[in-house]
Amino acid sequence: MRVGVLTGGGDCPGLNAVLRAIARKGERVFGDELVGFVDAWDGVMERRTTPLTIETMRGSLPRGGTVLGTRRGSPFDHPDGVDRVKTAMAELGLEALIVIGGNGSLSVACKLYNEHGIPVVGVPKTIDNDIEGTDVTFGFNTAVQIATDAIDRLHTTAESHDRVMVVEVMGRHSGWIATTAGIAGGATAVLIPEHPFDIDEVCERIIRRHNRGRFASIIVVAEGATPKEGTFDVGEREIDRFGHVRLGGIGNLLASEIGLRTGFETRPVLLGHVQRGGTPTAYDRVLSTRFGVAAIDAVHRGAFGTMVALHGAEIGETPLVDVIGRTRPVDPALYTDVAEIFFA
Numbered sequence: 105m106r107v108g109v110l111t112g113g114g115d116c117p118g119l120n121a122v123l124r125a126i127a128r129k130g131e132r133v134f135g136d137e138l139v140g141f142v143d144a145w146d147g148v149m150e151r152r153t154t155p156l157t158i159e160t161m162r163g164s165l166p167r168g169g170t171v172l173g174t175r176r177g178s179p180f181d182h183p184d185g186v187d188r189v190k191t192a193m194a195e196l197g198l199e200a201l202i203v204i205g206g207n208g209s210l211s212v213a214c215k216l217y218n219e220h221g222i223p224v225v226g227v228p229k230t231i232d233n234d235i236e237g238t239d240v241t242f243g244f245n246t247a248v249q250i251a252t253d254a255i256d257r258l259h260t261t262a263e264s265h266d267r268v269m270v271v272e273v274m275g276r277h278s279g280w281i282a283t284t285a286g287i288a289g290g291a292t293a294v295l296i297p298e299h300p301f302d303i304d305e306v307c308e309r310i311i312r313r314h315n316r317g318r319f320a321s322i323i324v325v326a327e328g329a330t331p332k333e334g335t336f337d338v339g340e341r342e343i344d345r346f347g348h349v350r351l352g353g354i355g356n357l358l359a360s361e362i363g364l365r366t367g368f369e370t371r372p373v374l375l376g377h378v379q380r381g382g383t384p385t386a387y388d389r390v391l392s393t394r395f396g397v398a399a400i401d402a403v404h405r406g407a408f409g410t411m412v413a414l415h416g417a418e419i420g421e422t423p424l425v426d427v428i429g430r431t432r433p434v435d436p437a438l439y440t441d442v443a444e445i446f447f448a
């Protein structure tokens with residue numbers, strides 16, 4: 105079979121491992137010809153391709169990023185976008201398209217399948233771990249490890265200076281990275297989009313610690329966290345052209361507000377894209393490889409309109425219609441029952 109493959113949305117450690125697995129199983133077991141699209145949907149519409157083979161993917165398992173390149177954006181942004189996708193598929197002789205992406209790319213894939221009959225299989229990807237229909241996404245484990253390493257380092261400088269450190273981590277819609285890295289790094293508090301925070305409570309918690317002789321505190325805040333209404337005015341948040349809140353907003357604001365309210369020296373630390381770069385952890389390499397193998401298997405079973413997924417310990421499939429249009433919030437038991445009782 106000739107099968108197209110693209111990586112869309114923000115990059116994520118493990119993308120190359122998925123591509124490598126698709127190429128290995130596709131070429132070796134099924135005798136497939138895999139066609140990689142460069143720069144996501146732009147590459148499909150403009151027919152910019154590169155061969156995806158065992159040879160071209162050699163050595164890519166530990167490499168971060170994606171050798172195919174990635175973009176945000178969709179064929180539905182262009183009046184003739186869907187026609188250009190269909191023409192590209194026909195002219196390149198493709199019988200299926202594997203879309204490795206987050207909520208945005210998977211929604212596009214779902215629409216192309218449901219409304220235009222394009223045979224797609226999705227592979228969930230995001231460091232944020234907030235895609236419905238899978239227990240875990242690859243890249244998340246790596247991002248949590250990077251954030252945890254940073255928090256470990258911040259403890260020693262915070263303790264030396266008796267400072268409060270506010271660490272902003274990624275997570276526009278969900279607090280998976282913040283909660284998990286906060287637990288692993290022994291944070292004082294974790295603030296996430298799912299639970300609007302009370303700035304008075306955060307400051308009281310820090311002051312109580314100081315009164316107990318704990319002069320250093322680490323506050324982990326997800327970029328999408330917001331205060332409870334009426335408690336602290338964060339003003340206008342800068343929104344980029346894709347409707348995303350710009351990184352660096354809440355971490356800076358919170359650090360200056362905590363400093364003002366408590367009188368303690370406070371510093372913001374914005375981890376930003378460091379969380380997305382570099383080599384994937386062993387866990388993510390294995391999950392990515394399993395997803396890649398499952399995706400090419402799904403193509404050969406004709407399981408179109410689905411997304412490969414981790415269900416417990418097993419790899420399975422979830423219909424794309426059950427995935428799109430929502431984000432998976434942090435497990436309440438993890439945040440409320442585990443994280444909150446240790447943070448203090």
Ligand code: F6P
Pocket residue numbers: 114115206230231232274275276327348380
């Ligand atoms: O991939 C998701 C994500 O990591 C979000 O947590 C973050 O808001 C966003 O990507 C940043 O995207 P960009 O690289 O386009 O600024």
